[in-house]
Amino acid sequence: MSMNREEIKELAEHIYDLDAEVYIHLGSSLGRVFNRDRERCVNELTELLMTRPQGHVVRSELALIANMARTLEDKEERKLCMSEYDRILKEVMSLPTSFAHGDVLDPDLAELNAFNLKERFSDQDHLIVCISWTYGSGGNEVGFRLSDKLKISYYDAEIFEAVLKRLDAEKDSFHDTAGYASEVKDEISQSPASAFAPAKKLTLRQRFREFSRYHGLSKRDAVFFNQSDLLCDMAKKEDFIIMGRCGDAIMTNNKIPHISIYITAPFEQRVLRAVEVNSGLDERKARRLLHHLDRRHSRYYNFYTGRKWGHANNYDLCINTASYGIDGTVDFILKMIDGGRK
Structure with a gap:
């Protein structure tokens, strides 16, 4: 149109x-x-x-x-x-x-597929879908469209930050500590070069102030525990999709029923999509950016969960969006959820 x-x-x-x-x-x-x-x-x-x-x-x-x-x-x-x-x-x-x-579909991969999910939700449990994804795989679009189809809330980095602020959380708590999702938000929305800028160093006075404010925890750790508490509280009240935030591990550790999904695509497909959806990003910069974000995401997830990011054992479903496309991936997940809740 x-x-x-x-x-x-x-x-x-x-x-x-x-x-x-x-x-x-x-x-x-x-x-x-x-x-x-x-x-x-x-x-x-x-x-x-x-x-x-x-x-x-x-x-x-x-x-x-x-x-x-x-x-x-x-x-x-x-x-x-x-x-x-x-x-x-x-x-x-x-x-x-x-x-x-923009899609990620690779027609050559799109013909093979079957799935199943055992019953796990009681009538009292809310539907919680935790989505991890690699940048360039269309994960955010999948999560957003899935929430619209299911008529449930969608929480990504920006929305989660807004919720925390409304609960009087630290207003600056997501500037450099929220993990992969907000890093992508900051880095892509400004320029690819900013993804590689060195972290701002704190003075001794600033470090001491943060040590006191967070009761001896690092600011990064305090933010993680704060968002974990909020996610567990939300899970008692509503159905939702959470993008990133180590949501799958948090739900597992707190014995909260959920569906965990890992979304990715072949690296070359991700590069093509990153170039397509980000003006000013050429193929060379896209490759460098994707490698960089993958490393940062992996380190953050591995550190706070003790798990390996992207390892199939940690998820109910690992899906290659190049095999389905974004809409096909949403339909696939919807069928899995419907089957798992019958």
């Missing part, structure tokens, strides 16, 4: 208005996604929708609005808001610059 700037601006206004409508019904307990003046927010959204992007920014903002809309107690209000959300999402997904554009 081709849209001119005025039409895209109108779509941005609808997104802003839906956020406002949800906020009016909810009150101030969860806050707003767009809490600045209308004109500025609409203009920023218009630019994001016109230039591809920062697709993860649009995806996270839409998902957060949907998460809040699903909590509306009045069924009619919830239905109206979710109908408008579905209409907006359909328009956004059809844009040439949509975050959903």
Whole structure:
């Protein structure tokens, strides 16, 4: 679908208005996604929708609005808001610059497939899906579309940070300690070169202050334990999809029923997709970036879980998106979940 700037601006206004409508019904307990003046927010959204992007920014903002809309107690209000959300999402997904554009499908791998999942959820358990993924495999798009199909909440780095801030967590706790997902957010949204910038060194005074603030734990450890507690609390209250955050290991260690999925694709397919969805990223930089992010993700996951990131033994399902494509992967997982909950 081709849209001119005025039409895209109108779509941005609808997104802003839906956020406002949800906020009016909810009150101030969860806050707003767009809490600045209308004109500025609409203009920023218009630019994001016109230039591809920062697709993860649009995806996270839409998902957060949907998460809040699903909590509306009045069924009619919830239905109206979710109908408008579905209409907006359909328009956004059809844009040439949509975050959903670009697939990982390798037709030569796409014909072989079977699966099964044993029953594990009781009637009292919430559906928790923990997704780990390699950058360039389309994992975030799979998680986002899966949440929309299942009508459950979606939490990625940006949304999880917002939830923690609303619970009066440390406002700076995710700047360099949140792990792979927020690292990808920072690195890709700025420039590929920033992924390799050295970490900011703290002074002795700053290190002592953080030592006192976190009761002797490193800031990195304190953030991990804080997010672990929050995930366990969320699992008692709602169905959701969690992207990264070592969610699978946290759920396992706390004996919380869940489905754990690892999403990846052949390195060459990931390189092609990374170049396609990130303007200014050539093939050489993409290769270097993917190697770098894989190492960082692996170190973080291995350190906090004692497991090996990407090892098949740690997951219910390891899936190669090049064999299914993004939509096919979502359908595959949906069938597995339906079979596992019967």
